[in-house]
Amino acid sequence: MLFYVLLFLGIVSLWWHWKARDRMKVTNLTGKYIFITGCDTGFGNMAAKIFDKKGFRVFASCLTETGAKELKAVTSNQLQTVLLDVRDSDNVKKVAAWIKAEVQSEGLWGLINNAGIMGPSVPTDWLDIEHFREPIEVNLIGLINVTINMLPLIKKAKGRVVNVSSVGGRLAFSGGGYFPSKFGVEGFNDSLRRDMAAFGVKVCCIQPGLFKTALSNPANVMKEKEVIWNKLSPDIKMQYGEDYFQKDTVKKQKLSKICLNKDISLVVHCMEHALTSLHPRTHYVIGQDAKLFWNPLSRMPAVIQDFLLLQNRAELAVSHAK
Incomplete structure (x- = not known):
């Protein structure tokens, strides 16, 4: 009996120590420079506003002039917007040179790679190579390109890289380029984290579930799927x-009602923890659907994953048998 009591007290002590360690913050971050991609809408837009209010000097990249103007209109004079298409290498290099001139010897404390697109989420045999190319170019190649160009500035500040991946980087449950791109982000994130450890740079990965944003709007996803179906x-x-x-x-539609998380600030809070915690986590799994279903399922044997995810295909097989 005494053994179990001591075991319980030991577990509680470790949990308390972990919680206390998790709450420890880096000091003197006010005025530090951070760069966020994909700030027209969604996570990036909210993050730019929140970090601006918290005293960071934010560089917010937007894909459109409209997005940049709308963001600038509701933030302080300290926040600066810049137009960036992460698929354009020349554009990425010019933005990196501009940021280098702005931060000078101080370096860049934080890079949040948030820019991304969904692309069509349909069976593979409905698609051609171009349907795969764009999500991979934006979500993976663009993210890597931005990171490579910003790394010298981040190393100078011994700062942070925060990559926005997805639970779709742990478990692929549809065809299309989105899931391969996010699996790639996970691989790049892990190798970068280990490469940068010697330089005092911390690299974190955020894995949101399904959140209510323009990117994953169920109506838009189904509309794009219908266009492909009709062709x-x-x-x-x-x-x-x-x-x-x-x-x-x-x-x-039923799945969206069950899984859709409406509070996108949860993701931004993870970004904040990754930037400000003395001991940031390597991975942040966020959203009830991610924590309770997708993430646990991703750790299960493939036979269980397939059983739960292949119900549609099972019905299809039955219809062919008839």
Whole structure:
């Protein structure tokens, strides 16, 4: 009995120590420079506003002039916006040179790689290579390119790199380029974290579940899926069944109602912890769907994953057998 009491007290002590360590903050961060990509809407837009209010000197990149103007209109004079398409290497190099001139010898405390797109999320045999190319170019190649160009400034400040991945980087549950791109982000994040440890640079990865943003808006996702469905050959449609799209739409709507997280500030709080904690976490899994379903499922044997994720395909197989 005494053994179990001591074991319990030991677990409680370790948990308390971890919580206390998790709350320790870096001091004197006011006025530090940070760069956030993808600030037109969603996580990046909210992060730029919040970090501006907290006293960081924010460089916020936007894809559109409209996004940049709207963000600038509601933030302080200290926040600076810049137009950036992460797919354009020349654009990335020019922005990096501009930031270098702004921060001078101080360096860059934080880089938040947030820019990303969803792309079509449909069965693989509905797609061509271009459907895969764009999400990979933006979510993975663009993220790597921005990071490489900013690393000298981050190393100078012994700062932080925060990469926004997804639970889709742990578990692929649809076709398209989004999931390969996020698996790539996870691999790059891990190798970068180990490469930069010797320089005092900390690298963190944020893995949100399904959040209510323009990127993952269920209506937009299904609209894009419908466009592709309507362009499919009669042969492919026959293989899936003419009523496949309608049935799949109903199922996806139900899934969205169950899984969709509405409070995007939860993701921004993780970004803040990654930038300000003395001991940031290597990975932040955020969202009830991610914590309770996607993340645990990603750690289970493939046979269990397939059983839970292949219900649509099972019905398809039955219809072919008939």
